[in-house]
Amino acid sequence: MKYIDEFRDGAIAQKIAARLAAEADPARAYAFMEFCGGHTHAISRYGVTELLPPNVRMVHGPGCPVCVLPIGRIDLAIHLALERGAIVCTYGDTLRVPASPGAGGGEALSLMRAKARGGDIRMVYSAADALQAARTNPGREVVFLAIGFETTTPPTALVIRQAAAEDLKNFSVLCCHVLTPAAITHILHSPEVRDWRTVPLDGFIGPAHVSIVIGSAPYEGFARDYRKPVVIAGFEPLDVMQAVLMLVRQVNEGRAEVENEFTRAVTRQGNAAAQAVVAEVFEPRESFEWRGLGEVPNSALQIRPEFERFDAEKRFGLTYRPVPDHKQCACGEILRGVKRPTDCKLFGTVCTPESPMGSCMVSSEGACAAHYAYGRFRDIPVVAA
Amino acid sequence: MKYIDEFRDGAIAQKIAARLAAEADPARAYAFMEFCGGHTHAISRYGVTELLPPNVRMVHGPGCPVCVLPIGRIDLAIHLALERGAIVCTYGDTLRVPASPGAGGGEALSLMRAKARGGDIRMVYSAADALQAARTNPGREVVFLAIGFETTTPPTALVIRQAAAEDLKNFSVLCCHVLTPAAITHILHSPEVRDWRTVPLDGFIGPAHVSIVIGSAPYEGFARDYRKPVVIAGFEPLDVMQAVLMLVRQVNEGRAEVENEFTRAVTRQGNAAAQAVVAEVFEPRESFEWRGLGEVPNSALQIRPEFERFDAEKRFGLTYRPVPDHKQCACGEILRGVKRPTDCKLFGTVCTPESPMGSCMVSSEGACAAHYAYGRFRDIPVVAA
Amino acid sequence: MCLALPARVVSLAEGGMDAVVDLGGVRKSVCVALVPEARAGDYVIVHVGHAIGMIDPEEAARTLALFGELAALEAGDSVWAEPFDKLRTGSVEALPPGQPASPSTSSGRTEVMAP
Amino acid sequence: MCLALPARVVSLAEGGMDAVVDLGGVRKSVCVALVPEARAGDYVIVHVGHAIGMIDPEEAARTLALFGELAALEAGDSVWAEPFDKLRTGSVEALPPGQPASPSTSSGRTEVMAP
Amino acid sequence: MSTIKKDYVRPLNVKTGRVDMNHGAGGRAATQLIEELFLPAFDNPFLRQGHDGAALPLPAAGRLVVATDAHVISPLFFPGGDIGCLSVHGTVNDVAMNGATPLYLSASFILEEGFPLADLKRIVDSMGAAAREAGVSIVTGDTKVVEKGKGDGVFISTTGVGVAAPGVDTSGANARPGDVILVSGTLGEHGVAVLSQRESLAFETAIVSDTAALHALVADMLAALPGREGDLHVLRDPTRGGLATTLNEIARQSGVGMLLWEADIPVLPQVDAACELLGLDPLYVANEGKLVAICAPEAADAVLAAMRAHPLGAHAARIGAVTEDPHRFVQMATKLGGRRVVDWLSGEQLPRIC
Amino acid sequence: MSTIKKDYVRPLNVKTGRVDMNHGAGGRAATQLIEELFLPAFDNPFLRQGHDGAALPLPAAGRLVVATDAHVISPLFFPGGDIGCLSVHGTVNDVAMNGATPLYLSASFILEEGFPLADLKRIVDSMGAAAREAGVSIVTGDTKVVEKGKGDGVFISTTGVGVAAPGVDTSGANARPGDVILVSGTLGEHGVAVLSQRESLAFETAIVSDTAALHALVADMLAALPGREGDLHVLRDPTRGGLATTLNEIARQSGVGMLLWEADIPVLPQVDAACELLGLDPLYVANEGKLVAICAPEAADAVLAAMRAHPLGAHAARIGAVTEDPHRFVQMATKLGGRRVVDWLSGEQLPRIC
Ligand code: SF4
Numbered sequence A, B: 001m002k003y004i005d006e007f008r009d010g011a012i013a014q015k016i017a018a019r020l021a022a023e024a025d026p027a028r029a030y031a032f033m034e035f036c037g038g039h040t041h042a043i044s045r046y047g048v049t050e051l052l053p054p055n056v057r058m059v060h061g062p063g064c065p066v067c068v069l070p071i072g073r074i075d076l077a078i079h080l081a082l083e084r085g086a087i088v089c090t091y092g093d094t095l096r097v098p099a100s101p102g103a104g105g106g107e108a109l110s111l112m113r114a115k116a117r118g119g120d121i122r123m124v125y126s127a128a129d130a131l132q133a134a135r136t137n138p139g140r141e142v143v144f145l146a147i148g149f150e151t152t153t154p155p156t157a158l159v160i161r162q163a164a165a166e167d168l169k170n171f172s173v174l175c176c177h178v179l180t181p182a183a184i185t186h187i188l189h190s191p192e193v194r195d196w197r198t199v200p201l202d203g204f205i206g207p208a209h210v211s212i213v214i215g216s217a218p219y220e221g222f223a224r225d226y227r228k229p230v231v232i233a234g235f236e237p238l239d240v241m242q243a244v245l246m247l248v249r250q251v252n253e254g255r256a257e258v259e260n261e262f263t264r265a266v267t268r269q270g271n272a273a274a275q276a277v278v279a280e281v282f283e284p285r286e287s288f289e290w291r292g293l294g295e296v297p298n299s300a301l302q303i304r305p306e307f308e309r310f311d312a313e314k315r316f317g318l319t320y321r322p323v324p325d326h327k328q329c330a331c332g333e334i335l336r337g338v339k340r341p342t343d344c345k346l347f348g349t350v351c352t353p354e355s356p357m358g359s360c361m362v363s364s365e366g367a368c369a370a371h372y373a374y375g376r377f378r379d380i381p382v383v384a385a
Numbered sequence C, D: 001m002c003l004a005l006p007a008r009v010v011s012l013a014e015g016g017m018d019a020v021v022d023l024g025g026v027r028k029s030v031c032v033a034l035v036p037e038a039r040a041g042d043y044v045i046v047h048v049g050h051a052i053g054m055i056d057p058e059e060a061a062r063t064l065a066l067f068g069e070l071a072a073l074e075a076g077d078s079v080w081a082e083p084f085d086k087l088r089t090g091s092v093e094a095l096p097p098g099q100p101a102s103p104s105t106s107s108g109r110t111e112v113m114a115p
Numbered sequence E, F: 001m002s003t004i005k006k007d008y009v010r011p012l013n014v015k016t017g018r019v020d021m022n023h024g025a026g027g028r029a030a031t032q033l034i035e036e037l038f039l040p041a042f043d044n045p046f047l048r049q050g051h052d053g054a055a056l057p058l059p060a061a062g063r064l065v066v067a068t069d070a071h072v073i074s075p076l077f078f079p080g081g082d083i084g085c086l087s088v089h090g091t092v093n094d095v096a097m098n099g100a101t102p103l104y105l106s107a108s109f110i111l112e113e114g115f116p117l118a119d120l121k122r123i124v125d126s127m128g129a130a131a132r133e134a135g136v137s138i139v140t141g142d143t144k145v146v147e148k149g150k151g152d153g154v155f156i157s158t159t160g161v162g163v164a165a166p167g168v169d170t171s172g173a174n175a176r177p178g179d180v181i182l183v184s185g186t187l188g189e190h191g192v193a194v195l196s197q198r199e200s201l202a203f204e205t206a207i208v209s210d211t212a213a214l215h216a217l218v219a220d221m222l223a224a225l226p227g228r229e230g231d232l233h234v235l236r237d238p239t240r241g242g243l244a245t246t247l248n249e250i251a252r253q254s255g256v257g258m259l260l261w262e263a264d265i266p267v268l269p270q271v272d273a274a275c276e277l278l279g280l281d282p283l284y285v286a287n288e289g290k291l292v293a294i295c296a297p298e299a300a301d302a303v304l305a306a307m308r309a310h311p312l313g314a315h316a317a318r319i320g321a322v323t324e325d326p327h328r329f330v331q332m333a334t335k336l337g338g339r340r341v342v343d344w345l346s347g348e349q350l351p352r353i354c
């Protein structure tokens, strides 16, 4: 697979690892946040941690759209399926996110469990599939539960525009699209990072596919205003390792710049066509709740009034009701980089991929799920020989 | 079971048989038509034929509502289920009646086969179940395919009246209710009976349960005008045997009267309450096609204009299209008493209860099905010892 | 299709439209709107979930009495009864093909052949 | 969730909104409305059934070249590689509990113990 | 100290939980379902092997008998039983009808997404109890989950393995003219009990299903013919299609006719009444704890006595005889004194009763 | 002359006919379905007994092996196979994974009303062909029909009976630290082939399912260890849940850990590509013609050579080793040079692939 296999090459990985080992200053610790779940996943799946020097620590960020989706939004989708009789289409990752406790007679529902209780909930691979479901079920309401960062927003915008062109009467979108820069700002503003410095963050690995759409320019402010190095990197393991190396160098050299490791796909300006259709269909939301981060101003999109007949929130008169996370679930702190999965009391006991208590255990890009599925061996202590 | 078991008593059957053997004139042949499928069924299931003298022959009549239902009516019901998306409710007997050939891609459809092809076709035990289906499926059209003689008509009338009282918006009836007296008249007018005398009919066993509703009076004209004895008889085997005895006596004595063997349930006037609700909801149809008999004037009912929103024919703008029976199927002649099942070339070869070609092979009250299932041993010739 | 059965009214629901009837120990709810005169203890005739008529006990008794008076010949005279009964009691081993003969196509009894 | 892959455009459908792309021999139809500049032979980046961007072949080559220049130490130096490789070639029978040790919690290599 | 938590898995929620697609995906959830629900209910050393199948000791002599049945009954719970015990009895009986002692069962479950785990537990526990009572081990199994709307709660296919003693051959092709036809008891209870639960019928009756394992009865019947087990020609359980269909099958396979005496066929009055009400014939209604035996006339008394001595055969009766008849008609002398054919079941008498 | 027409039944319409409820009611239509469709396809003397089960000769020695699997795959026809041959291979392989020679199969069908008889015939013919090729007889069966919307075309549960030679024990509990892990070929083809047919995914690939019967391969592997068959510790077919899940099961049952080398695990490039596209991991994708063998290190070369000499093992590879590990982790050295846990399948990777 061209442009994939080359970026997973073990021999080169050893070289970068060696370079990193050589350049990382043994006298200091490095902590970098990989913003994206895609990076988290690559690090776990390819075992990148083993190739990093012990004093380079990767902190998982909030960059998994499934993980940051608040419970109340899942509740809305379940409500549409079970009580409003709508066909709810969504991407597969969303199906297992736990909803409010109690709604399922003791155990928390999820979209998957709501499906088992008779809700017509369908997994789609493309927003276009949801539109197709609306075309083939003219007698039913079809709602697309749209989640995702800037990467995933343009396809949603396209289908809304298409639905308007076809004047589809039974299609709407429950829009949960969120914006990365706002989340990064939020983390940089968090007391742990900014004031207490309990979370030492020496830099960021910037989003790969988000940046294809929005370009690298939006990150320049972080580098400039917060003095944090940012390296935009692809989702292949060599990309991640190279980005770490570039961050180590910036730190060592006292620089704080936006660098682009992913030049083969990311430009400074991003994809103008995608930005245009997003701007046509969506507008910023004043405020949106992120799981773990709480209400974050200007951190999400909503459907413009011109397309409001396709807005499920308006069409069904939905009222968002925030729901607190499980008391012991540390997702919030984990998403902010304040805690690691093993710091959570529920990790691996009550909370497992089979019965996730929090969203970080759901998607394989979630910090808890990634550590559980790929990284647990690392929790085994070394028995001195 | 009181009022049932007493009328199936083997010892009494032997007595009536002996009486019959004694009273039937060996010098002449007797041929009586049992109008009803209920009688046909009792004769077959209890083996009554063995208990009759050899010179008393029972001729099966057209008194099975399933058997006389023409193909075109089944086609309409299938059309409603498959093309109009309606839930079609009907009594179980109707499900296997073959529809037009070819509609099913080579093989004739039936309601059962249409169900297998995805039609929402439901067997009900009571007209009230069809009404209930309409209540619980407010978003769907529910059509009750109503068939039956005067026995079955009052319950249909009741549900239509009830639907009107509840102002149900999604319920209608495809009315195929037919009238017995018209059919008897038709047979008496048939050339075989009236002119050619190829079908010698010495009398009729009159309907049991039909007569509960309409009373015995409507048959008086046949006795009077056509000089045919009529004995109304219950559907238990002793009732049938007793009726035959009473017919033999009328013939022997040259009488032609309406006698009532079934006095425990039938009066001269019938059930006034039932007649009233039927008159409120239904009115005579100018003409109706009977399988085997063709168009018979004033032989059926239709829904009155006051209730026309519950008339599926009007509601769906249905046009009845008559369909000829299978060329070799002798159902018509069998229903008129002109032929016996074994006279049909298809009997037991192409036409069996598993793959009925004509309606007489469908219901166990049909002459062909009854003979196939119960009476075939009688076709074995005697091997002289 | 015109299947209908006599069943005893066990109880009438309020409003008098529905009743529970009993047939040999089996109970079922039926509509009695068409027989407003029916009371508990009466026998109604049930068809497609509706009582469409009633049994007149006196007439039933009269009909049965009529049957009883018919005795003139002894019972058990069915022409094919004998071979059947022999088989039933095990006194013959089997009937030959085509046997026992049907009385409607035979003029008399047939002999029983060992197979 | 942001899963996206580079795939080669095999052909563009009329109207230019849809294209067939190839990924390692697997073909799939995707929407290319967001990359109007894509032509057959180009590599697009596919996400949820949509091409959202394109691969710049020159930049890709430059990045790979950069990787290649990094060589300073020899490969194969992963601290836990040795016991693994011994197992792989069958030269040890097994690793003891808790082994091989994780380099991130260990300061050096651990000895291999026979079980 | 290891920071890895104990290999803890949250126990299955058998109160309000439901089957979901994960339970059929072969991963941890599937394993959990097996370990928490199936294993305790069926527990035996063979099943505990936990392999893809079970390795079992080979019986010493005789013929190996294998029988299988899918169970798709609706409703799943009915008076006198449920799909769980039925799926054990149904297959144990098919093994027994081969004159064999049932030893092992396999069980294959097809669950519909959304099926309550509480119901599944009830069913599985009932299966386990029925198997223990019958002295057979459920040694291996399989579980699949289908999407909501692609199944109907639960379907269970069981396969039984047993061993028949040498000299025993009870195939349907063995009936000979002159043979005596016996049934082990009253007919039609299972079908009527199931039907009484159908919402659309909704009648009330005290009838309960006769579902039961018949192999011990069969063993007693064979024991009544020491050294001449071959005189027991045919064994069949008249399940789907009832007595009528079973006898027609035998008549066809053996190339014989049959004569029945309606008056001798045992049917409970309530079953008769329910059948009248529904327009059914009890001869076509399913049984799940009855058998038909056809034996040489000289063996009939001994077999009948053995049947009557067993609780499951207390109402056993001699109901007819086998005749020579190239048309293979099953005929019946009616109580009325008439005669008729008792034909194969035509069409569908009762949907989904087993 | 008799006026009874010859016992004529209109032949099944296998062109345009469909399954209806009658076919499951146990009457004449059910018998016809069996006689016209199933019997010719499976024909063998045991099935022709036509009994409720089959009476079979008892194998001479060894252990009896019984295995069962329900098959609910969607779609029913896929590149490289269909539910028919799959239902034979799936169960033959479970018997073979016990180190046994499969002898007999039972088959239980759950048909959905309306299912085209033409499709059923294709499936049944494919089953028959697969059974003949595998040298096993389908000796008994059962057919039920469920209403439209209560099933999904056809579900097939098969149960296999086989015999394992003395000394053979390939249970999942037998893996020991130091053992070598082998796979018989490239992974993930079955799952990818099935997925490629899903309307919602609609990708094109040349990949076909690997569905195949593996007992001959197993026989060759055992033959390579004459007198020391016990050195072949574990056999499993990595079906649902793929290699990862199968290895975790074994690790759990044996109480051991495992180490795999990603670089040594054979996966076809197109399977890799399809998995990338769908966000799947080939280690979790189902196989239906592959096996995992775990053997004593001294037996590994002989077993591997025997595998490679068999057409179904041409791409067999040594992929890892068993370790002592109280946490029973399956770990993998990644191609990149890193390390990770290869966990159980969590949740549902691919619905209804077997
Ligand atoms: S382990 Fe579970 S409960 Fe704990 S933080 Fe992670 S998702 Fe939340």
Ligand code: SF4
Binding pocket: B326, B328, B329, B330, B331, B332, B334, B341, B344, B345, B346, B347, B348, B351, B352, B356, B357, B358, B359, B360, B361, B362, B368
């Ligand atoms: S046997 Fe069949 S084709 Fe012939 S008359 Fe009867 S129903 Fe018609």
Ligand SMILES: [Mg+2]
Binding pocket: E067, E068, E069, E094, F052, F053, F141, F142
């Ligand atoms: Mg069976």
Ligand SMILES: [Mg+2]
Binding pocket: E069, E089, E090, E091, E093, E094, E239
């Ligand atoms: Mg059975």
Ligand SMILES: [Mg+2]
Binding pocket: E093, E094, E097, E236, E237, E238, E239, F052
């Ligand atoms: Mg049986």
Ligand SMILES: [Mg+2]
Binding pocket: E141, E142, E143, F068, F069, F070
């Ligand atoms: Mg299995």
Ligand SMILES: [Mg+2]
Binding pocket: E112, E148, E149, E150, E151, E152, E153, F149, F150
């Ligand atoms: Mg269902």
Ligand SMILES: [Mg+2]
Binding pocket: E052, E053, E141, E142, F067, F068, F069, F094
């Ligand atoms: Mg299995």
Ligand SMILES: [Mg+2]
Binding pocket: F069, F089, F090, F091, F093, F094, F239
């Ligand atoms: Mg298998």
Ligand SMILES: [Mg+2]
Binding pocket: E052, F093, F094, F097, F236, F237, F239
């Ligand atoms: Mg297996």
Ligand SMILES: [Mg+2]
Binding pocket: E068, E069, E070, F141, F142, F143
């Ligand atoms: Mg069976």
Ligand SMILES: [Mg+2]
Binding pocket: E149, E150, F112, F148, F149, F150, F151, F152, F153
């Ligand atoms: Mg379906």
